[in-house]
Structures are given as C-alpha cells and as structure tokens.
Amino acid sequence: MRSANRRRDVGPPRTGPGEKEVLLGFLDYLRASVLAKAHGVPEPQVRTPGVTSGTNLLGLVKHLTHVERHWLLGQPVTDWAATFHPEPGESVDDLLLAYRETAARANEVIAACPDLTAPGPRPGGRRGPAPSLRWTLTHMIEETGRHAGHADILRELVDGATGR
Numbered sequence: 001m002r003s004a005n006r007r008r009d010v011g012p013p014r015t016g017p018g019e020k021e022v023l024l025g026f027l028d029y030l031r032a033s034v035l036a037k038a039h040g041v042p043e044p045q046v047r048t049p050g051v052t053s054g055t056n057l058l059g060l061v062k063h064l065t066h067v068e069r070h071w072l073l074g075q076p077v078t079d080w081a082a083t084f085h086p087e088p089g090e091s092v093d094d095l096l097l098a099y100r101e102t103a104a105r106a107n108e109v110i111a112a113c114p115d116l117t118a119p120g121p122r123p124g125g126r127r128g129p130a131p132s133l134r135w136t137l138t139h140m141i142e143e144t145g146r147h148a149g150h151a152d153i154l155r156e157l158v159d160g161a162t163g164r
Contacts (some may be wrong), residue, residue: 010163012026020110023134024137027137031064031103034099034144034151035100037151037154038057045057047159050064050157057087057154059083059084060154061096062086063084063147064099064143065083065102067140067143069143070097070123071121071136072106072136073106074122109121119133
C-alpha cells in the first residue's frame with residue numbers, strides 16, 4: 001500500500017524538437033522539481049539542515065538562484081558557500097519567488113540567443129572566454145539535477161514525501 005506522502009514519479013518532459021527546446025525543457029523540469037520539494041515545508045524544517053554538511057531545502061533554492069544569476073545573467077558571486085545559507089529575514093515565499101523570477105529572466109536570455117555556440121554571459125571577474133550557451137545550459141542541467149536529488153532526500157527526511 002502506498003503512503004500518503006508517496007506520489008507517482010513524473011516522467012521526463014515533452015519538449016520541442018530543437019536542441020535549445022530540449023535543453024531548456026529539461027532545465028525547467030528540474031527547476032520545477034526543486035521548487036516542489038521546498039513548497040509547503042513549514043518553518044523551521046525548510047531551513048533545518050538534514051545532513052551534517054548543513055544542507056537544507058531553502059538553502060538549495062537560494063544557491064540555485066545564485067547559480068542561475070551567475071551563469072545565465074552574468075552576475076558575479078563572491079562567496080559561494082554563503083549562497084547555501086538563507087538569512088533569518090529571508091522568507092520561504094521570497095526565496096521561492098526569487099528563484100522563479102530568476103529562472104524567467106534566464107529563459108528570456110536563452111530565448112534571445114539564436115545560436116547555442118555563441119558565448120553565454122560572462123560573470124565579472126572571470127578570466128578567459130565565456131563558455132558557449134550550449135555548455136552553460138548543460139552545466140545548469142547538471143547543477144540543478146544534482147541539487148534536485150539532494151532536495152528529494154531532504155524532503156523525504158522532513159516528512160516522508162517522495163516523487164516529483
């Protein structure tokens with residue numbers, strides 16, 4: 001018998017046929033998975049570390065917001081470790097909204113780029129040529145997927161909820 005917290009897993013997204021549509025479709029799918037894992041988790045559990053490293057659901061959302069801003073919007077990050085730690089005054093709703101808004105702005109940048117071989121945004125302070133948008137999107141899928149897996153485990157530790 002299935003527990004009330006166990007949902008059926010959702011299969012991969014349907015996307016358009018083009019490379020950009022496939023990459024963006026999978027990135028959006030992973031973004032939605034991360035948001036779903038943090039949604040509805042009450043305070044203080046949403047920011048309570050689930051593992052000895054201090055990783056928590058809200059911290060993952062905050063970190064991924066900074067990752068998107070860095071790689072897709074060109075904003076520098078001076079302290080990556082700090083991006084994993086929500087401040088006491090940062091509300092769940094505000095951080096979830098910031099992630100959604102950042103993803104929407106990043107999608108506009110991606111949509112405006114006609115060629116995936118073109119350089120992506122280059123955050124300040126970085127040396128050398130900017131990687132291609134193709135590389136950047138692939139990296140974002142990898143980074144978001146990795147943290148979506150962390151969020152799966154953290155959410156299950158909070159209330160037993162599984163599935164996407």
